[in-house]
Amino acid sequence: MAEARKSMIKIKPKKYKTGDIVKVDFIVIHPMDTGLIKDKKTGEIKPAHYIDNITFSFDGKPFTTMKVWETVSTNPYFSVNFKVPGKGKITVDYTDNTGEKNSKSKKLKPKD
Amino acid sequence: MKRRNFIKSMMAVSAVAVTPVALMAKEEAKAKKKGPNDLTVEAAITAITGGKEVKKSDKIKLTVPEIAENGAVVPVKIEVDHPMEEANYVKAIHVLNTKNGNARCVDVMLTPANGKGYFATRVKLSSTQEVVALVELSDGTFIKAGKSVKVTIGGCG
Numbered sequence: 001m002a003e004a005r006k007s008m009i010k011i012k013p014k015k016y017k018t019g020d021i022v023k024v025d026f027i028v029i030h031p032m033d034t035g036l037i038k039d040k041k042t043g044e045i046k047p048a049h050y051i052d053n054i055t056f057s058f059d060g061k062p063f064t065t066m067k068v069w070e071t072v073s074t075n076p077y078f079s080v081n082f083k084v085p086g087k088g089k090i091t092v093d094y095t096d097n098t099g100e101k102n103s104k105s106k107k108l109k110p111k112d
Numbered sequence: 113m114k115r116r117n118f119i120k121s122m123m124a125v126s127a128v129a130v131t132p133v134a135l136m137a138k139e140e141a142k143a144k145k146k147g148p149n150d151l152t153v154e155a156a157i158t159a160i161t162g163g164k165e166v167k168k169s170d171k172i173k174l175t176v177p178e179i180a181e182n183g184a185v186v187p188v189k190i191e192v193d194h195p196m197e198e199a200n201y202v203k204a205i206h207v208l209n210t211k212n213g214n215a216r217c218v219d220v221m222l223t224p225a226n227g228k229g230y231f232a233t234r235v236k237l238s239s240t241q242e243v244v245a246l247v248e249l250s251d252g253t254f255i256k257a258g259k260s261v262k263v264t265i266g267g268c269g
Contacts, residue, residue: 073186
């Protein structure tokens with residue numbers, strides 16, 4: 001089984017209350033290969049390998065979905081806003097074109 | 113410590129990624145390889161809107177660098193001045209480009225829970241071209257904004 005990918009969810013600002021709109025940044029280590037470039041060492045085309053779908057959920061309920069293409073930079077960064085409904089967990093589920101599935105979560109702890 | 117190591121490893125990987133991708137653009141231009149996802153911006157817009165009229169709108173604040181030092185990592189930020197209420201909200205933000213083989217970068221489907229019509233990412237641009245933000249509102253209308261990014265590959269100025 002493949003190693004889980006390294007990724008990070010950052011919430012900005014660090015201190016927030018219920019009802020505040022925070023910034024949710026998601027960064028993941030991924031080559032985002034287009035399938036058009038040759039590997040310098042082997043001379044072979046590196047097959048396309050890129051994240052293609054992302055779902056952001058809060059306590060299991062999706063609030064943002066993304067269709068991602070190979071034109072996005074390597075080790076991609078995605079940022080959206082989210083209105084804090086209260087204490088709970090943000091989960092980012094993502095897949096890539098090889099069928100690899102991964103997930104990352106972060107708890108929201110509003111300082112009410 | 114864990115976080116610091118994570119950021120370090122990310123930076124190391126990004127540093128390695130820079131040079132090959134800068135050369136990539138030149139190689140790609142020579143080879144004119146066709147990718148399976150290739151689509152022109154006109155075709156992408158038609159596919160997304162179903163042929164509906166799309167007007168340019170000041171409501172969209174599109175932030176991109178005038179000159180991209182590195183075409184492999186071009187920051188794009190989109191902010192739409194529009195409510196995010198149950199009956200009236202920014203339904204989707206489509207980030208497109210005008211000269212890559214595949215004009216599509218990201219399709220972001222938002223909901224009122226987002227609070228604001230905002231999205232940011234970093235994209236690859238093969239050459240000097242426009243980044244286009246195509247926005248769909250919940251009433252089914254489309255608006256857009258576009259900005260040119262000058263891409264200098266390798267070296268200064």
